Amino acid sequence: MALGKNYEGQNCSLARALELVGERWTLLVVRDAFYGVRRYGDFLAHLDIPRAVLADRLATLVEAGILQRHRYQSSPPRDEYLLTDRGTELWSVILPLARWGERHFATGEPLRTFRHAACGTELDPASRCPACGHVDVPPGDVEAHTGPGVPAQPRQDPISVALRQRPHRLLQPLL
Amino acid sequence: MALGKNYEGQNCSLARALELVGERWTLLVVRDAFYGVRRYGDFLAHLDIPRAVLADRLATLVEAGILQRHRYQSSPPRDEYLLTDRGTELWSVILPLARWGERHFATGEPLRTFRHAACGTELDPASRCPACGHVDVPPGDVEAHTGPGVPAQPRQDPISVALRQRPHRLLQPLL
DNA sequence: CCTCTCAGTTCGGTGAACGAACCGAGACTA
DNA sequence: TAGTCTCGGTTCGTTCACCGAACTGAGAGG
Numbered sequence: 508m509a510l511g512k513n514y515e516g517q518n519c520s521l522a523r524a525l526e527l528v529g530e531r532w533t534l535l536v537v538r539d540a541f542y543g544v545r546r547y548g549d550f551l552a553h554l555d556i557p558r559a560v561l562a563d564r565l566a567t568l569v570e571a572g573i574l575q576r577h578r579y580q581s582s583p584p585r586d587e588y589l590l591t592d593r594g595t596e597l598w599s600v601i602l603p604l605a606r607w608g609e610r611h612f613a614t615g616e617p618l619r620t621f622r623h624a625a626c627g628t629e630l631d632p633a634s635r636c637p638a639c640g641h642v643d644v645p646p647g648d649v650e651a652h653t654g655p656g657v658p659a660q661p662r663q664d665p666i667s668v669a670l671r672q673r674p675h676r677l678l679q680p681l682l
Numbered sequence: 683m684a685l686g687k688n689y690e691g692q693n694c695s696l697a698r699a700l701e702l703v704g705e706r707w708t709l710l711v712v713r714d715a716f717y718g719v720r721r722y723g724d725f726l727a728h729l730d731i732p733r734a735v736l737a738d739r740l741a742t743l744v745e746a747g748i749l750q751r752h753r754y755q756s757s758p759p760r761d762e763y764l765l766t767d768r769g770t771e772l773w774s775v776i777l778p779l780a781r782w783g784e785r786h787f788a789t790g791e792p793l794r795t796f797r798h799a800a801c802g803t804e805l806d807p808a809s810r811c812p813a814c815g816h817v818d819v820p821p822g823d824v825e826a827h828t829g830p831g832v833p834a835q836p837r838q839d840p841i842s843v844a845l846r847q848r849p850h851r852l853l854q855p856l857l
Numbered sequence: 858c859c860t861c862t863c864a865g866t867t868c869g870g871t872g873a874a875c876g877a878a879c880c881g882a883g884a885c886t887a
Numbered sequence: 888t889a890g891t892c893t894c895g896g897t898t899c900g901t902t903c904a905c906c907g908a909a910c911t912g913a914g915a916g917g
Contacts, residue, residue, distance in 0.1 A: 519793060521713055521776065524783025529709065531905075538696055547864055557906050562865055572786075583863075583914045593786050599807060600782060601696065603774040608699025611747075611768050618694060632774060633808050633818065642817075643808065706874075722895055732875050737896060758883045758894075 527571050528597065532556050534604075536564050537590070537597055540574065541646055543681035544666055545587035553666035573597070590678065598646040598677075599634065606632035616656030624650045624676060646677040702746050703772070707731050709779075711739050712765070712772055715749065716821055718856035719841055720762035728841035748772070765853065773821040773852075774809065781807035791831030799825045799851060821852040 528534055535554055544550055550561055565588055568574040573594035576586045602621065609617050621630050625648060628638035634649075635642045652674045661667060669681050703709055710729055719725055725736055740763055743749040748769035751761045777796065784792050796805050800823060803813035809824075810817045827849045836842060844856050 519713075519780070520784035520788060521780040522710060522783075523787045524779050525709060527787075528779070529704065529706065531704065534700060534704065535697060538694075548862090551864090557908095558865070559867085559907090560905065563904095585863075596782055596785075599778040600775060603778065604699050604703070605694070605696040607771055607775060608697075609695035610771075612698045612702075613695060635817075642810075723893090726895090733896070734876090734898085735874060738873095760894075 527567070527573070528600075530564070530567075532560055533564050533568065534597075534601065536561070536568065537573065537594060538601055538605075539666075540588065540590045540594065541598065541601065541677045542651065542666075542670060543675065543677070543679050545589060545680060546585070547588075549666050549682065550588075552664040553662075568594070595646060595678070598649075599643075602630070602634050603632045613656070617654035618656045618658075619670075620652045620654045621677075622650045622652055622674075624648050649677045650674045651677060702742070702748070703775075705739070705742075707735055708739050708743065709772075709776065711736070711743065712748065712769060713776055713780075714841075715763065715765045715769065716773065716776065716852045717826065717841075717845060718850065718852070718854050720764060720855055721760070722763075724841050724857065725763075727839040728837075743769070770821060770853070773824075774818075777805070777809050778807045788831070792829035793831045793833075794845075795827045795829045796852075797825045797827055797849075799823050824852045825849045826852060 528537070532554070536550060536556075539550055539553055544553060547561065547565070550556070550565075551558060554561070556564075565574065569576055569588070571593075572591055574588045575591050577589055579585060579587050622628060623630060623636040623639065623641065623644050625641075626636065626639050627650075628636050630644055630649065631637055633642075634644050636644050651670065653671050657671065661671060666681060669675075675681065703712070707729070711725060711731075714725055714728055719728060722736065722740070725731070725740075726733060729736070731739075740749065744751055744763070746768075747766055749763045750766050752764055754760060754762050797803060798805060798811040798814065798816065798819050800816075801811065801814050802825075803811050805819055805824065806812055808817075809819050811819050826845065828846050832846065836846065841856060844850075850856065
């Protein structure tokens with residue numbers, strides 16, 4: 508999107524948000540970051556996104572302060588992409604959108620469920636825990652579980668495999 | 683987006699949701715529908731969207747069951763586009779996203795605020811009313827108020843003017 | 858010196874978005 | 888009954904983003 512010329516006429520906060528986050532692939536990259544995906548090659552393998560598009564999205568997200576680049580080894584130099592606080596707040600958008608998609612366009616059972624790590628209860632679409640009454644469970648306290656709807660021939664890339672293998676706390680590195 | 687070839691590899695509910703709602707302009711059209719915009723020409727005037735793109739988005743949204751077309755007069759035949767229940771549920775996505783954009787990318791004061799119609803309190807980003815404790819205030823119980831951040835030279839199209847003039851209950855026809 | 862991995866960049870082809878012009882149905886007008 | 892207006896689109900040529908495959912360059916390892 509990169510500045511929809513006409514979004515600027517809408518000086519509405521939604522339009523500004525969409526200029527960043529409404530581009531194709533962007534929200535899936537952010538979702539993967541919640542899953543603990545951190546490196547260029549892992550995003551690439553898990554998303555089947557064109558390399559150039561991924562590079563562009565990562566740069567845009569870093570520039571917008573949604574991801575930050577962090578050098579985790581110097582030889583060879585390797586960077587990882589981590590969610591900032593600003594990025595982490597997008598959980599309140601991603602979870603409702605995913606749940607909405609699941610309610611209305613699911614083909615069978617859900618592929619993944621999100622549970623309150625403290626008590627194991629599945630979160631409601633607004634990230635509340637129905638069991639312990641916790642409102643706004645932050646993503647760091649959420650565990651992603653494999654749901655009952657795993658397809659017959661699931662993806663075999665390392666990220667998909669790791670996500671299926673065991674429950675996984677969001678924001679923690681996956682590999 | 684129209685079926686990003688590779689989104690299908692992601693048989694994740696978020697990806698499915700984004701196939702519909704993640705296209706350019708789509709979420710702004712839905713937002714306008716919450717504001718009470720119902721007619722082709724009004725969307726057009728308020729959004730500055732290319733005519734062909736608007737026609738395409740409206741058709742896609744109707745096909746997806748997010749909007750429904752309703753003939754409100756027969757001579758000349760005129761249709762309006764109304765949110766279905768499925769579309770109305772997108773409030774739980776639109777409000778958090780707008781609030782996120784406002785928190786992080788606002789230029790000055792907010793342009794619009796959303797208040798619980800029953801008590802006049804501004805909603806939190808998850809559509810809860812801090813005053814009366816109501817969680818999940820539905821969009822039909824929300825009033826859009828003009829915020830303090832109205833620009834010096836605001837838009838003059840009839841929709842923008844009507845939105846500024848007075849508080850307005852969401853989902854109710856604007857004109 | 859050769860090869861491998863990782864993280865990109867480059868490039869030609871394709872499809873979507875853009876904006877201006879055009880179109881058709883129906884009312885209104887004189 | 889011809890002319891004009893409004894509404895809701897469609898058509899069309901240009902521009903731009905996305906796609907996928909090939910290429911590049913830095914550094915490690917053999």
